Amino acid sequence: MNKIVFATAQQAVEKIAEQFKAYSFEGRPVHISLSGGSTPKLLFKTLAQPPFNRQIEWRNLHFWWGDERMVPPADPESNYGEVQKLLFDHIQIPAENIHRIRGEQPVEQELKRFEAELNALVPKGVFDWIILGMGNDGHTASLFPQQTDFHNPHLAVIASHPQSGQLRISKTAKLLERAKRITYLVIGAAKAEILKQIQDTPAELLPYPAARIQAKNGITEWYLDGEAAQFLE
Numbered sequence: 550m551n552k553i554v555f556a557t558a559q560q561a562v563e564k565i566a567e568q569f570k571a572y573s574f575e576g577r578p579v580h581i582s583l584s585g586g587s588t589p590k591l592l593f594k595t596l597a598q599p600p601f602n603r604q605i606e607w608r609n610l611h612f613w614w615g616d617e618r619m620v621p622p623a624d625p626e627s628n629y630g631e632v633q634k635l636l637f638d639h640i641q642i643p644a645e646n647i648h649r650i651r652g653e654q655p656v657e658q659e660l661k662r663f664e665a666e667l668n669a670l671v672p673k674g675v676f677d678w679i680i681l682g683m684g685n686d687g688h689t690a691s692l693f694p695q696q697t698d699f700h701n702p703h704l705a706v707i708a709s710h711p712q713s714g715q716l717r718i719s720k721t722a723k724l725l726e727r728a729k730r731i732t733y734l735v736i737g738a739a740k741a742e743i744l745k746q747i748q749d750t751p752a753e754l755l756p757y758p759a760a761r762i763q764a765k766n767g768i769t770e771w772y773l774d775g776e777a778a779q780f781l782e
């Protein structure tokens with residue numbers, strides 16, 4: 550496991566924020582995929598404040614999501630809605646740089662539209678950077694244990710949350726794995742046990758999409774805080 554352990558979650562997200570800044574000065578459109586759920590909220594708050602809000606060249610960064618819940622942006626469950634509230638409402642970023650999955654639309658129709666947008670704008674489907682989270686059950690994006698087809702050749706897929714049945718759209722494992730760089734940001738003691746399993750067991754023997762999805766031609770790294778990493782060597 551290629552991991553970096555930070556003393557605090559704040560230090561982990563500041564490292565990511567520094568890298569947003571570096572990418573934003575590459576003088577080209579940089580395609581970044583964000584994760585949803587609770588973990589990245591601290592990152593979005595940090596990016597929205599000085600010094601990052603003013604130092605980053607936002608016009609060069611294009612934002613996408615690994616997955617979205619099929620709810621309107623104002624719904625507290627919306628992955629895009631959280632970033633809008635915590636980050637986009639506080640910075641100057643062109644609207645055309647925000648490539649959200651439209652959770653308020655009919656799911657089949659939105660899947661096709663999202664795939665078409667990916668095809669049109671992301672060269673060869675290769676993202677510069679994909680930031681992922683990991684759920685307590687080892688899911689990542691909306692790719693859940695026991696229901697993920699790791700060989701699905703499409704760019705995106707309709708998923709259903711195993712407990713609630715909530716519909717979602719997720720990037721597929723194949724699309725995620727094309728990225729130049731994947732960073733799993735995992736924070737907190739609730740994820741510590743599963744991280745230990747991921748460290749100790751070959752990925753193909755585990756049911757967890759977060760263990761198995763890795764950049765095929767790029768870097769995969771794990772940014773952890775001390776609590777998440779407490780059982781790791």
Ligand SMILES: O=C1O[C@H](COP(=O)(O)O)[C@@H](O)[C@H](O)[C@H]1O
Nearest residue numbers: 584585586587588682683684690
């Ligand atoms: O449902 C989701 O869960 C994962 C992990 O979320 P967290 O709340 O444990 O941080 C997240 O990465 C994914 O984007 C989200 O839709």
